[in-house]
Amino acid sequence: RKEVEQDPGPFNVPEGATVAFNCTYSNSASQSFFWYRQDCRKEPKLLMSVYSSGNEDGRFTAQLNRASQYISLLIRDSKLSDSATYLCVVNYYNQGGKLIFGQGTELSVKP
Amino acid sequence: DTGVSQDPRHKITKRGQNVTFRCDPISEHNRLYWYRQTLGQGPEFLTYFQNEAQLEKSRLLSDRFSAERPKGSFSTLEIQRTEQGDSAMYLCASSFNRALTTDTQYFGPGTRLTVL
Numbered sequence A: 001r002k003e004v005e006q007d008p009g010p011f012n013v014p015e016g017a018t019v020a021f022n023c024t025y026s027n028s029a030s031q032s033f034f035w036y037r038q039d040c041r042k043e044p045k046l047l048m049s050v051y052s053s054g055n056e057d058g059r060f061t062a063q064l065n066r067a068s069q070y071i072s073l074l075i076r077d078s079k080l081s082d083s084a085t086y087l088c089v090v091n092y093y094n095q096g097g098k099l100i101f102g103q104g105t106e107l108s109v110k111p
Numbered sequence B: 001d002t003g004v005s006q007d008p009r010h011k012i013t014k015r016g017q018n019v020t021f022r023c024d025p026i027s028e029h030n031r032l033y034w035y036r037q038t039l040g041q042g043p044e045f046l047t048y049f050q051n052e053a054q055l056e057k058s059r060l061l062s063d064r065f066s067a068e069r070p071k072g073s074f075s076t077l078e079i080q081r082t083e084q085g086d087s088a089m090y091l092c093a094s095s096f097n098r099a100l101t102t103d104t105q106y107f108g109p110g111t112r113l114t115v116l
Helices: none
Strands: A002-004 A011-016 A018-027 A032-038 A044-050 A054-059 A060-067 A068-074 A084-091 A099-101 A106-109 B005-007 B009-013 B019-026 B031-037 B046-048 B053-057 B065-068 B075-078 B088-095 B111-115
Touching: A002 A084, A011 A018, A011 A068, A011 B019, A018 B075, A032 A060, A032 A068, A032 B053, A044 A054, A044 A060, A068 A084, A099 B046, B005 B088, B009 B019, B019 B088, B019 B111, B046 B065, B053 B065, B075 B088
Parallel strands: A011 A106, B009 B111
Antiparallel strands: A002 A018, A018 A068, A032 A044, A032 A084, A054 A060, A060 A068, A084 A099, A084 A106, B005 B019, B019 B075, B031 B046, B031 B088, B046 B053, B065 B075, B088 B111
């Protein structure tokens, strides 16, 4: 079983739709959580950190459930420019800070 | 541009050849990471440095792979006797680590390796 699991998609949605991505992680020692965005053939870029209390950045909302070892990302009012792969990431800062990535979920927003 | 840079951006080589990639981190970042990404997968951790010390190596890093960061600044990743399975994007990331905090890793554009 992979340490971080995501539905690979693709998710094909119309502009303006709300889309939710889910992610589960297997190691309860995981300490920090992130969503990264990766455009085709580009490097991953940090989208947002994920906190137990939930956090929001504009149209993006991230949630963490430590008891269920579950992370989510909600995108509201999706734009064409949101088309990308979204990577769920966990981190163990007491193990050198290496990032453990999920497979990524591909999102395609259509006009 | 003060981001992470990698060179070359693309490398095509024949099986059995040696290749070397370079990563220049963001200035003053004390940690440097190497990851590998194959098509349809997320990046996988290979190794990392704290200053010039290599502190962890993944089991993915076979003895054909070696990484250095001689002066705690740039790093090189060498693959000897390349195999077709080495074809991937090799990503470098850097961060500034403070004790008991999670540092943000910034990625370079990657080196795309194709082994024929």
